[in-house]
Amino acid sequence: MRIAGMREDDDGSCLYLVEGEGPSGERLLFLYDENGGDVRPAERGEAESLFSEGILERCSLPAEEVFFPDELEDVERMLLSAAKEEEK
Numbered sequence: 243m244r245i246a247g248m249r250e251d252d253d254g255s256c257l258y259l260v261e262g263e264g265p266s267g268e269r270l271l272f273l274y275d276e277n278g279g280d281v282r283p284a285e286r287g288e289a290e291s292l293f294s295e296g297i298l299e300r301c302s303l304p305a306e307e308v309f310f311p312d313e314l315e316d317v318e319r320m321l322l323s324a325a326k327e328e329e330k
Contacts, residue, residue: 243305243318247289247298251277259289259298260305262321272321281320 247259255277264270271284292298305314 243314243321245301245303245305245308246271247293247300249298253277257298258308259284259292260317260321262318265322270321274317274320279316279320281317281323 243260243262245258246261249257251257255275258274258276260272260274260281262270262272271286271289272281273284274281289298293300305317309317
């Protein structure tokens, strides 16, 4: 998993664009809101729009360098859960 974009609010909470790999090896994009703990799928066009509007800043960081180990496990679990829901 990689962090492809992020935005930090005034309280220090971040919105992350997370790039991961689905169960079948497909590339998946998700928005993870650290403040609410919400994860939802994002389309490539939506991600590009968030960058062009200045809502997110581009970056390329390994998720392991950004999240604490327990948070990383939670995000991975949420991504897999959201990917399965999207497949349905």
